[in-house]
Structure formats: structure tokens, C-alpha cells
Amino acid sequence: MPTPRPWPQAVETVITTEAGLNLDPLIDIRMEALVQPGDTVALGRPVLKDRRRPELLVTAPMGGRVVQLELGAGRRQASLLIQHDEKVRPHQFDVRDARRECERGSGGPALRDLLQASGMWMRFRSRPFGRVPAGYAVPALIMVMAIDTKPLAPDPCLALKGETLDHLKLGLQALATLFDGPIRFCQDDGPAIVEESDRIRIARAGPLHPAGLAGSFLRREFRSGQNLNIWEISAEDVVGIGHLLSEGFLPATRLVSVAGPGLRETRLVRCQPGADLRELCHAHMKPGPHTILSGSALDGREARWLGWRARQVTVLERRDTKPQPHWLESALRRASRPEPVIATSAVEHALGGAMPGMALLRALAIGDDETAAELGALSLLEEDLALVDYVTAASPRFADLLRACLDRIEAMT
Known part of the structure; x- marks a missing residue:
């Protein structure tokens, strides 16, 4: 039997001073801003929409004042920062x-x-x-x-x-x-x-x-x-x-775990979407340098704000002090074919044991999209291969190879 998770009995409610938009990379929308810096927005008020599919809206994660709004290249990503104001009531919908x-x-x-x-x-x-x-x-x-x-x-x-x-x-x-x-x-x-x-x-x-x-x-x-x-x-x-x-209005918080070896204690909190991870974590960290991930240690991303679908925050102790490799060396390594992966039961278990794991990984490694699709790649997303990457330490990561495969198949449909 696995060891029970050491969760505290009490759940804290923490509304951070600021909240930022941290969309999932797979949310491929060309954004159009519906608010401007300085505007006061209510929880649930639309702040962004997709220019191609205007019915897809992103709403404010909390009530407050918009202090920053920037659209990235191709209008695909936004830097949206809201400062909390408890006096702003949630947006009421006609339901x-x-x-x-x-x-x-x-x-x-x-x-x-x-x-x-x-x-x-x-x-x-x-x-x-x-x-x-x-x-x-x-x-x-x-x-x-x-x-x-x-x-x-x-x-x-x-x-x-x-x-x-x-x-x-x-x-x-x-x-x-x-x-x-x-x-x-x-x-x-x-x-x-x-x-x-x-x-x-x-x-x-x-x-x-x-x-x-x-x-x-x-x-x-x-x-x-x-x-x-x-x-x-x-x-x-x-x-x-x-x-x-x-x-008639959206809930203000979601349940999130704040855990990891870089913390003195494990916590369960209810916080707003896009919460400030530094504010959630800093008072509870152990001494020394740390990395804060939005998500798990397997597939989380280093971030300042809680991710769009993230339900956990992981704080890791930063032990690697070696200098970063030269950019050209890193590019050459990424461009090379993956190093050989030894077929073990751990690799099969990392895929749940419900598909021919090694055959699928081989198809992804050589870019054989047709075979990968036949072996079940279309039922997978990057999170499904995160444990495989952890077990194999492969480079390039199989999660990245899967995304490239899915993008190529999607482009042909």
C-alpha cells in the first residue's frame, strides 16, 4: 500500500495581493483585449477573447484593478496582472x-x-x-x-x-x-x-x-x-x-496543494486562479535557493503565477550550481536523435501498461506519425509521457516528441 499523503486537516484560504494570467500552452487563441490597464474588473468579467472564435472568452480570476496587460507575438499569449480589491463584487450572470x-x-x-x-x-x-x-x-x-x-x-x-x-x-x-x-x-x-x-x-x-x-x-x-x-x-x-x-457568479477559489522538499511544511490552500506563487510559498520555504513550479515535479513549469489548470504548487531545492551549457551545444543536443532507451518494466508501467510502450516510443523517436497514431498516440497528451521522461531521462523529451507528432497530424486533418 502507498504511504498516505501527509495533508493537514485544515485548509487555509489565501487570496494573494496580485494574480496573473498563466494560460496553458495548448490554448491556441489569438487574443483581443477587452480591458485596458487601469480598468477595474470584477471576478468573472471577460478580459480577453479569441479573435477567430469570439465565443471563447477568458474572464478575470478575481476582482481588482488591471495593472498590466501585454499581448505577445501573434497575439497568442498575454501578460495580464490584476491587483486585488476586496471591495469589487463578483460579476453577476443572468442564469x-x-x-x-x-x-x-x-x-x-x-x-x-x-x-x-x-x-x-x-x-x-x-x-x-x-x-x-x-x-x-x-x-x-x-x-x-x-x-x-x-x-x-x-x-x-x-x-x-x-x-x-x-x-x-x-x-x-x-x-x-x-x-x-x-x-x-x-x-x-x-x-x-x-x-x-x-x-x-x-x-x-x-x-x-x-x-x-x-x-x-x-x-x-x-x-x-x-x-x-x-x-x-x-x-x-x-x-x-x-x-x-x-x-449566479463564479467561485472565487480552488483547492491547491503547496508542497515539495523546499518547504518546511505541506499545505492545502484555497486560492484564486492565477495566484502569486511567491506569496503562497516564500514564508514557508527552507533556507537556500529554490525553484517554484506551477504543477507537479513531473510536468510542472517554473512560473510566477498559478497555471490555468494547475491544482498544485511544487517547491524544489535548487542544488545544481553548474554553469549553463553554451546555447550552440544545447541546440545541437536538442536536434540530435534521442539516446537509446533500455526496455524495462518501469517504462511500460510509466505508460500505464495499456499499450505497446517501447514500440510507441520508438515511433515517436523516429518521427513515424502513422505508426504512433496506430499505437495510440492520439489518446495521449504531454502529461501522459511525463513519467516516461522521468524514468528514462531521455533527451529530447518524449513529451516534446509527442507534441510535435500531434501537431503534424492535426495540421493534416
């Missing part, structure tokens, strides 16, 4: 039509409009390719993720209690109203969190990583192809949908 649709259990145009206007639509992620689905798209299956087996990740069940559980049920009802396909509620092997129905089925997995990844559930039940459109969303985001329908 009456959407609630009526949920009560009828059919239709859903008002509900779809509400999810897009509130920015909750941006919380969906589709497979293959890992993009935010188009505003008119319909999935063949929705996977609601109420399990996370990444190292030091918080147990999502901790956020699904009491009134929150009622919001979860309302959010699931909304998904069942909006889409006709089945819903898989993915959880641990404990007691059922929700009741099964004709549309909602529970899928279970054990506590060992990577069993709790959406890709692992997907490979056990399906073999995703280009024509199989499967969406995933976290259970806490489904809670957010239910909270929106019940209260």
Missing part, C-alpha cells in the same frame, strides 16, 4: 434561462452561452490534440476527473463535500443537459462520490501514478482516434458550473 434548461433536461443553447460568457467553456480540453473545443462543438464522451495521482497532488475528494457536492451534482446535470453523449466520472477506488445513471457511469482507478490520468482512463475504455472527440474537465470545474448556476 435563469440556463437553469430552466437544466430543469427540463433538454436543449441547452442558453446554457452553452452561459458557459462561454463566464469563461467556463475554456476549462474543457479535447482529445486528440488537447485543445479547447470550438464553441459549437459536441463531444462523443465527457470525462470528469475527480482523481489526481501526480506526486503531492491534492485529493480532489477533499473539495467535494457538503454544499460543494450539491454544486457538483448540479454541474453534472448541466453537462447531461448540454450534451447527449455519455459521461464518465473518474474517481479513486473508494466509495462512489456521485450516483450512477443512464448517462453517468463511474470509472475507478488505484492510487499509483499514472493510473489517475485522463489518458490512462481513456486507454482502458477506448482507443482514441482522430474521429473520436473526447472532452475532459476537472470535477472542481464542474463544481464551478454548478456554483455558477446556483449562485
Whole structure:
């Protein structure tokens, strides 16, 4: 049996002074700013939209004043910084039509409009390719993720209690109203969190990583192809949908773990999306240099702000003091073929044991996209190969090779 996670009983609520936009790299949108520096925005007010798909909106993670807004190259990434002002009340949405649709259990145009206007639509992620689905798209299956087996990740069940559980049920009802396909509620092997129905089925997995990844559930039940459109969303985001329908505004916080060897203590906090990681961590760090990751030690990214889908913060002690290699040497190494990988059971287990692992890695290494697709690459995203990269220490990383493969296949579709 694995050692239980050393989580404290109490959950702190921390609203950092500033919050910044830290979008997932896979959110490929050409942004148009809807606010300017100096504007006061409410939680849930739209601040950015996609110029190509204007129904895709990014909303403010908290109420306050916009102190910085910059668009990057190609309008793909933004530097959006908001300073908290507790006097600014959340943006109130008109949810009456959407609630009526949920009560009828059919239709859903008002509900779809509400999810897009509130920015909750941006919380969906589709497979293959890992993009935010188009505003008119319909999935063949929705996977609601109420399990996370990444190292030091918080147990999502901790956020699904009491009134929150009622919001979860309302959010699931909304998904069942909006889409006709089945819903898989993915959880641990404990007691059922929700009741099964004709549309909602529970899928279970054990506590060992990577069993709790959406890709692992997907490979056990399906073999995703280009024509199989499967969406995933976290259970806490489904809670957010239910909270929106019940209260008329978005929830202000999400459950996040703050852990790692660079900290004196492990903490569970409720903070706003895009929270300032330095403010969350600095008072609890051990002496010495550190690296703060938004995400897990396997696939997290060094960042100042909490990532778009991140549910954990990992603080590592920085022990490597060697000088960085010359840029030309690094470029040549990245351009070379991967070093040989020894076929071991660890590599197979890192992929969940549900596909021919070594054959897939070989196809990715030589750029054989057709074979990789036949072996199940279309059911994977970078997070599904993060443990493989940790086990093999391969260079280039297999997660990067997978992304290049998926991008090439997507470009041909």
C-alpha cells in the first residue's frame, strides 16, 4: 500500500495581493483585449477573447484593478496582472434561462452561452490534440476527473463535500443537459462520490501514478482516434458550473496543494486562479535557493503565477550550481536523435501498461506519425509521457516528441 499523503486537516484560504494570467500552452487563441490597464474588473468579467472564435472568452480570476496587460507575438499569449480589491463584487450572470434548461433536461443553447460568457467553456480540453473545443462543438464522451495521482497532488475528494457536492451534482446535470453523449466520472477506488445513471457511469482507478490520468482512463475504455472527440474537465470545474448556476457568479477559489522538499511544511490552500506563487510559498520555504513550479515535479513549469489548470504548487531545492551549457551545444543536443532507451518494466508501467510502450516510443523517436497514431498516440497528451521522461531521462523529451507528432497530424486533418 502507498504511504498516505501527509495533508493537514485544515485548509487555509489565501487570496494573494496580485494574480496573473498563466494560460496553458495548448490554448491556441489569438487574443483581443477587452480591458485596458487601469480598468477595474470584477471576478468573472471577460478580459480577453479569441479573435477567430469570439465565443471563447477568458474572464478575470478575481476582482481588482488591471495593472498590466501585454499581448505577445501573434497575439497568442498575454501578460495580464490584476491587483486585488476586496471591495469589487463578483460579476453577476443572468442564469435563469440556463437553469430552466437544466430543469427540463433538454436543449441547452442558453446554457452553452452561459458557459462561454463566464469563461467556463475554456476549462474543457479535447482529445486528440488537447485543445479547447470550438464553441459549437459536441463531444462523443465527457470525462470528469475527480482523481489526481501526480506526486503531492491534492485529493480532489477533499473539495467535494457538503454544499460543494450539491454544486457538483448540479454541474453534472448541466453537462447531461448540454450534451447527449455519455459521461464518465473518474474517481479513486473508494466509495462512489456521485450516483450512477443512464448517462453517468463511474470509472475507478488505484492510487499509483499514472493510473489517475485522463489518458490512462481513456486507454482502458477506448482507443482514441482522430474521429473520436473526447472532452475532459476537472470535477472542481464542474463544481464551478454548478456554483455558477446556483449562485449566479463564479467561485472565487480552488483547492491547491503547496508542497515539495523546499518547504518546511505541506499545505492545502484555497486560492484564486492565477495566484502569486511567491506569496503562497516564500514564508514557508527552507533556507537556500529554490525553484517554484506551477504543477507537479513531473510536468510542472517554473512560473510566477498559478497555471490555468494547475491544482498544485511544487517547491524544489535548487542544488545544481553548474554553469549553463553554451546555447550552440544545447541546440545541437536538442536536434540530435534521442539516446537509446533500455526496455524495462518501469517504462511500460510509466505508460500505464495499456499499450505497446517501447514500440510507441520508438515511433515517436523516429518521427513515424502513422505508426504512433496506430499505437495510440492520439489518446495521449504531454502529461501522459511525463513519467516516461522521468524514468528514462531521455533527451529530447518524449513529451516534446509527442507534441510535435500531434501537431503534424492535426495540421493534416
